[in-house]
Amino acid sequence: MRTQVGIIGAGPAGLLLSHLLHLRGISSVVLETRDREYVERRVRAGVLEQGTVDVLNEAGVGHRMRREGLPHHGIELRFGGAGHRIAFERLVPGRSITVYGQQEVVKDLIAARLAADGEVLFEVSDVVPDGFETDKPAISFTRADGERVRLDCDVIAGCDGFHGVSRPAIPPGVLSVFERDYPFAWLGVLAQVPPSAEELIYAQTDRGFALHSMRSPTISRFYLQVPPDEPVANWPDERIWAELRTRLETVPGFALTTGPIIEKSVTPMRSFVAEPMRCGRLYLAGDAAHIVPPTGAKGLNLAVADVRLLTEALAAWYATGSTDLLDGYSDTCLRRVWRAQHFSWWMTTLLHTFDSDDAYGRRLQRSYLDYVTSSDAAAATLAENYVGLPFEDVPADIPAVPPAFPEGHRP
Structure with missing residues (x-):
């Protein structure tokens, strides 16, 4: 088999990447070890940032989300016998969140890929990414019918989550890992x-x-x-x-x-970051590269930010031969990742009980809760991070369809 981008994982990151690449005229194959029913029923996050909603709408897969999703313009912090509303419409005008289950996003993306004759192969096994430190990467896998297949590609995207095969395939010593268990x-x-x-x-x-x-x-x-x-x-x-x-x-x-x-x-x-998010022509996205505690509702949204940037970087490479965006992919993603890490850690420490005997810690926690619900400046910081920071700008003049390259030659 041959494609331009081999994608491991049919979660939101892998499916959205495949669809965004399709819209730019770039071919891909998505490999998933689970069956379609499992993937579509897997319940995960349900809070979509403003930027995520915009990406899904711009990609043409937001029809059902607009019909069935629940737009929210605030959240409530409840403590000390009272509720305190963080009003997005006042603190971050024009930005909000939408509650729409991750499994629903996955259903919409699978339907869009199959309607466009996209290749999403379910129930594959023994997936092995290889050759990504050269200019001839490939992914070997076994089909559901037992046939062993080699997928040659220009780039591999590891979108297979924290427990997937992509990150462990990177040689020892390449990645630095930062983590914290709660x-x-x-x-x-x-x-x-x-x-x-x-x-x-x-x-x-x-x-x-x-x-x-x-x-x-x-x-x-x-x-x-x-x-x-x-x-x-x-x-x-x-x-x-x-x-x-x-x-x-x-x-x-x-x-x-x-x-x-x-x-x-x-x-x-858990909090977890592996950096850089790249090794040669293997690019990590979503939970394969980073995990945040769910208090800040950032996991799915970070995955969308990753693949949005990776799409633009690959489109620029295929269209112009420039590797600038690809070379900057990891650093650009990690700026957003670490901001989300801090916000998720902050929300977690603000709201959870760590030690029932730590009276000093509980008083500090209550003090900041009082502050964030009485100060517009503090509340605006929470609101801005919760609805999602704007995406970094990427070039808007990349051609939609890359030119054909001579056989055996790629930029």
Whole structure:
């Protein structure tokens, strides 16, 4: 097989990259070890930054998002028996978030790729990226029917997540890794109940953090801070609802709507960055290169920022032969990644209980919560980072369709 860009991973990063490249006239093949049903049902983040919404709309895959997504113009910080709204429309005019599940984004992207005759190969196995330190990279893999295949390409994009094969394929000593584990996890709950509030509620309590979110007018999403090794079996439905009530029903007049729980899982909290996000002609994007705690809602949005930039860099390379954007890909991405790392860490430390015996730490936490909800300057910083910083400018005059290169020759 032969293509221009071989993409490992059919999550949001890999699928969006493939579609954006298609719009620029660049061919790609996406390889995914899971089956299509699993990929489309995998529940992950649901908060889309303004920039992510804009990219999906500009790529022509935002029709259903505009119809079914839930635009939000603020969030609530709840602590000390009161709720405090961070008003995006006042603090960052013209910018907001949209609640639309990651699995829905994936469904839209798969449909768009298949409608354009894009190659998305599910249920492949034994994926091995190779030759990326030369000008002849390739990916070997086994098809679902058992046939072993070699995919020759100009570039490999590793979009296969934290546990994928792309990052481990990079030789030892190339990457520097920065990471932090947190002393708690999130118990995530998907419930078939209408949301109890119109916007997300971030609740800080002495018993731990809680988040009220939503996926649709009939499906709600909740999170509870729990110990890092907590078994899901310890949380029957009745205990979950009781704890959510305790942590969320702290404001007069607020009542939590309860009902059937359709999914629950425990997710450890981690911060992770591997840099540079490139080795030769292998480029890492999304969770393959960086992980953030979900408190700041940045994971999916960082992946979109990565592949947006990688698309422009590849388009410039194919169209003009210039490697400037490709050479700057890692540094440019990492500026945004580290800003998101700091914001996610800050939100996490602001809202979670780290040590129940640390009275000094709790007073510091309360002091900053009071400050961020009483100072427009502090609230504007939170709002600006939450809705997403603007993308860095890239050249707007790159030709849409790259010229054909003679056989055996690439820039």
